[in-house]
Amino acid sequence: MSPSVPLKTLNNGATIPELALGLWETTNAECSRVVEDALDVGYRHFDSAQHYGNEKGASEGIAKWLSEDPANRRREDIFYTTKITEVNHGYEKAKASIKESLKKAESIKYIDLVLIHSPMSNREKRLETWKALQEAVNEGTVKSIGVSNYAIPHLKELLEWEGLTIKPVINQVEINPWLTRKEIVDFCHAHGMEVEAYCPLTRCKKFDDPIVVKLSKTYGKTPAQILIKWSLQKGFIALPKTTHKERMASNLDVYDFTISSEDMNELTHDSEYQVICDWDPTVYRG
Template structure:
């Protein structure tokens, strides 16, 4: 596995665009503007937000304060399920644009499959309309199982296949079949909660490997994720952690250590309730 060279390394998307493989998540951020601004100041170029996070405006304020032009930054947001209709999706994108202070959004996702097949289709058609209007560059999904994607692609009017599927992904929740499916279809997997919100970083396997490499447990987990070929969007509201999390580009895990981390997978145990892609029709 080739070493990831820097924080701006990208993966290609089906649209011909690309997505930075390392980003910054803002979910449940208590200090979103300051945290996102720190991330940008420390070299991050990919910001992830969503309507339901209620911090699109704060994310946009961080971009404005950074003085970076939008063409230097990749921004993702997501449509919440209470707007899953064709017009609702357009209205949602327009609202996101205003809050973010942007003219176009790089990536826009349907946040869950939960509202069901008809609502998913209508919302997807609305996102396609947003692409045609130039409001959004690339569209995708989040927390979707293969059957949701297959079902969508069979519907009349669907012209664009999802370019991204954002899912919970970390050593204890590897979603192997879902990741395999996405890679076969050319769909980029974006890993949210790659650090398990810190809950599993004391794992004996992870801490032993961290000691071996002279790295932190968080860096080991993030490095493992990169070597799985997924995009990762760790979050933190602490500047030192934001800096620590990007210390993963000038080294790599050896195959035996990758295999040891692979063995930590707990199948679907790590994902419960509303965020389980397989729990919804």
């Protein structure tokens, strides 16, 4: 793995870089280039999804980069994630969609992590999807499995299911200093699950927040770097998104400073609930 990005160990023993490049809204046509650029600057973790429509481009970008220096670049040093979209929930649909995602990733041989993208179907379909994911792990084509946008009721439903043989390694949810989801985070950590924070940069909407501006001046860092560092110091796996190589490098340049505990407390707003993205599936109770 990239020496510049520390690794976390998941509950199945696999390791994952704590900083990734999110690929949401990156077209399939440009995804290969974006991934290659990110690998050049030091990223080793990429977050795709069936819904994004760029699984093939992401995989091909990884494969191309590896092929340029096979003696020194290894597949096992890259962590690639995709997610099963809601329309593919259910045992048969999930199995078929996993097979299709694997076909799109055939250039990199296997998928490191597959998540259920959201709980937005129903109990039967969610659990059937997990059954299909467990089978994929047992077959060796998928290394780890987890969930995304799961609230505590969805997590309990899965953890208490009699058919559970493989626990989720991760819950990926929208998290930022104004959407800390403390209850979900505490539940995940109590049950051995890591938490991935998507949209950690708040789509730039909080870059002019007075506290962020103040901390940027204090530490000589950009607002994006302050928000990424907040996620990392909170123990999250952060998934910032950009398609610009210079910003990729800047977002990775967060390991030469530490936000003080006082400043972390000032930046953290546990009592607020500011959803930046267009959806919040954690509130879904179907």
